[in-house]
Amino acid sequence: RKRVLVTGGAGFVGSHLVDRLMLLGHEVTVLDNFFTGSKTTVGHWVGHPNFELVRHDVVEPYMTECDQIYHLACPASPPHYQFNSVKTVKTSFMGTLNMLGLAKRTKARFLITSTSEVYGDPEVHPQHEEYWGNVNPIGPRACYDEGKRVAETLTYGYHRQDGVDVRVARIFNTYGTLNPFDGRVVSNFIMQALRGEDMTIYGDGSQTRSFQYIHDLVDGLIALMNSDETRPVNIGSSDEFTIGDFALLVREIVEKVQKEDGTLPTPRVQVIYKPLPTNDPQKRRADTTRAKQVLEWQPRWTVRMGVEEMVRYYKAKMAEGS
Amino acid sequence: RKRVLVTGGAGFVGSHLVDRLMLLGHEVTVLDNFFTGSKTTVGHWVGHPNFELVRHDVVEPYMTECDQIYHLACPASPPHYQFNSVKTVKTSFMGTLNMLGLAKRTKARFLITSTSEVYGDPEVHPQHEEYWGNVNPIGPRACYDEGKRVAETLTYGYHRQDGVDVRVARIFNTYGTLNPFDGRVVSNFIMQALRGEDMTIYGDGSQTRSFQYIHDLVDGLIALMNSDETRPVNIGSSDEFTIGDFALLVREIVEKVQKEDGTLPTPRVQVIYKPLPTNDPQKRRADTTRAKQVLEWQPRWTVRMGVEEMVRYYKAKMAEGS
Ligand SMILES: NC(=O)c1ccc[n+]([C@@H]2O[C@H](COP(=O)([O-])OP(=O)(O)OC[C@H]3O[C@@H](n4cnc5c(N)ncnc54)[C@H](O)[C@@H]3O)[C@@H](O)[C@H]2O)c1
Ligand SMILES: NC(=O)c1ccc[n+]([C@@H]2O[C@H](COP(=O)([O-])OP(=O)(O)OC[C@H]3O[C@@H](n4cnc5c(N)ncnc54)[C@H](O)[C@@H]3O)[C@@H](O)[C@H]2O)c1
Ligand SMILES: O=c1ccn([C@@H]2O[C@H](COP(=O)(O)OP(=O)(O)O)[C@@H](O)[C@H]2O)c(=O)[nH]1
Ligand SMILES: O=c1ccn([C@@H]2O[C@H](COP(=O)(O)OP(=O)(O)O)[C@@H](O)[C@H]2O)c(=O)[nH]1
Ligand SMILES: O=c1ccn([C@@H]2O[C@H](COP(=O)(O)OP(=O)(O)O)[C@@H](O)[C@H]2O)c(=O)[nH]1
């Protein structure tokens, strides 16, 4: 039983991680400023003697005693992180600095959730951990991509200089319940298809992504935290889709669920095309060789299984009227 | 006549810039923590009514009123910036943040001295400003390279979000008087040759650099500050040498000067080889098309002229015993 600090614990990934850590019997403290997260995602733990929820912005220092820090605090969806790009890069840099300072003082183990965005619009495919990336340092995505890159730089700076025990997870696109309105592709497509709206493909849909389900990610993060691996480790799926094919797959799954429930609407939802955002990466797929070797981890959820679970969840939520 | 703030103004580039700004009649305030700079480099201005020297670390906020900010504060030589890599990246990030905050409050124009290191070990040659770079985010040079990349990200964040009037100079390798012991290649080679020591080539000497003389850089910085160009602008030389050839050229120039002075020693100094530092860029040459077009700037000093001036300067200094 450990004292575990989770920054950004009220967000999408954080709340799933907190659920798992609580079920494992740890003492969990969540730090969150509720910029993109919400109290309701962890609301079911409030009042539990092992749980504490603290409203705190990680840009400011924070003192506590703990054994492990999962440092997630940072908006992750392009519309969110571009809302105030200066704030995003400050959160990434100063939040990580403060949590590393805390780890140094308490000798806690520190894990940061970095991202496949450190590889940018990659020229090496699939992306392995030794690849240095192709990132525009002054483009609209830079606040997030460069913020994470320099957060990694800081992390290894504290590791080499102060002996802080660090773990770096480079997370690839992840989807799952709890985050329907984040503007990212999986939730957009599912909600559009469920509501009978046009499904919006940005660009011509030829860009690729590989999508992992949240449960696999949580497994990977906990495995990494409790491993001896201090190098960066990709956590993601290597099951690559073009966005165009993915739209059709989501539509097919939504229709299947609707048919089973006898709610299949006519006419069928259509796919429409919108402009491609600037610097949108052309392809992305995780090379997870290292995770397999050092963590014995690999994804267990297929996209079909995960999307179907999400569709049922959102459908039930919509029926509830929430 | 303007009120000009120069951070890092006691360093190599800063002190040359300060000389020029003072001669142009501006009111100049220097902020420096004297980590690599020294009071003596600007000592000749102390007491001048237009000059002020303030001991201040840019990691901390600073308030003043001014019209232009040249933000240079940051160690630039690999041995210096690797001495405390966490401090380097903090200087780069928080120093830039604070100076942008100051620029926002005072509506001063803000110029940052970024670096060709944002291009890393480049795969595009020569390097133009649209190239995104090839940088190892967690290597030994990352504290400097990623620190500068994220400082640019911040700069354009404040530009877009708060309307701060910004200038970004990406400076390529620069040499000149005042900085004999910075561990960089030009001063190392000259001092070694003058002292009759072995000249140390790291690696096999096939890596390339292009070297600009400090007077050209100062011209370029002042031209950029007073131009309308808000995009990044390379300031450097496009005269490319392998490090091996450059060693021979320096030796030849040193011997020429020694011969004229009748001090040519025997035996001749030798070139020796040492291990190549990790992530040492294989080639680097500035594409200065943009600077030519928008600033009508181009280097006027050849390497032969610049190195010869430096050799005479250091020889005189050595004769003085300093
Ligand atoms: N979801 C993905 O596909 C994905 C992919 C790569 C990396 N990641 C990383 O995983 C982490 C969690 O992402 P997510 O998808 O759960 O995003 P999210 O936006 O749902 O969660 C982020 C959480 O951090 C909080 N937060 C933001 N700024 C804060 C600040 N300054 N102080 C305190 N709390 C703050 C938010 O309120 C929110 O609860 C992030 O670090 C993200 O970069 C996610
Ligand atoms: N010399 C080059 O070839 C070169 C190339 C590219 C970019 N640059 C950039 O030009 C600028 C000046 O470089 P330089 O060659 O004169 O280096 P330098 O080390 O001689 O000068 C840097 C100055 O900044 C000061 N400083 C460092 N940290 C500080 C802090 N936290 N607070 C206040 N002052 C601080 C140092 O004391 C020193 O006076 C740097 O930003 C550097 O990155 C230089
Ligand atoms: O328990 C702690 C210890 C440190 N810090 C912050 O972490 C950062 C880095 O701390 P460190 O001790 O490494 O550096 P310093 O305080 O010397 O800047 C600083 O902003 C501290 O305020 C924190 O938030 N909690
Ligand atoms: O409604 C949407 C949302 C996103 N995308 C595309 O889907 C991919 C993944 O986008 P997301 O924002 O989920 O994450 P990213 O990987 O870009 O950070 C990108 O190519 C987006 O341009 C899309 O076609 N339609
Ligand atoms: O004259 C000033 C104004 C601001 N700042 C610092 O610049 C940074 C960014 O300032 P900004 O106003 O953008 O942000 P905020 O204060 O809201 O964090 C802050 O750390 C300020 O302390 C400064 O050093 N001098």
Ligand SMILES: O=c1ccn([C@@H]2O[C@H](COP(=O)(O)OP(=O)(O)O)[C@@H](O)[C@H]2O)c(=O)[nH]1
């Ligand atoms: O005594 C020296 C110092 C540097 N170098 C090499 O010269 C080049 C320029 O090094 P410097 O430190 O001046 O600047 P950099 O461009 O690497 O930042 C690099 O390839 C170094 O490995 C060298 O051969 N001998």
